[in-house]
Amino acid sequence: MEYLAAIQIAEIISTIFYTFLGVTLMWIVWKVIDWLTPFSIVREIEHDQNTALAVLVGLLFVSVAIIIAAVILS
Secondary structure (H helix, E strand, C coil): CHHHHHCCHHHHHHHHHHHHHHHHHHHHHHHHHHHHCCCCHHHHHHCCCCHHHHHHHHHHHHHHHHHHHHHHHC
C-alpha cells in the first residue's frame, strides 16, 4: 500500500504523455524514411524477404528510440 501512495498523479500523466510523444516521433521518423526511399520498404521486407533491409530498419529504429529517450530525459 505504501508503494501506491508514493505514485503521484503527475507521474502517471507525464508517463502517458511522454509515451505518446515517443510513439508519435517514431511514426514521424518512419514516414520520413519511407518518403525518402525510392522503393517501398514494406514491400521489400515482406514480399521480397530482404532480411538485410529489415535488420537495417530495426537498428535504425533502435538508434532513433535511444535518441528520443535521451532528449525526453534531458
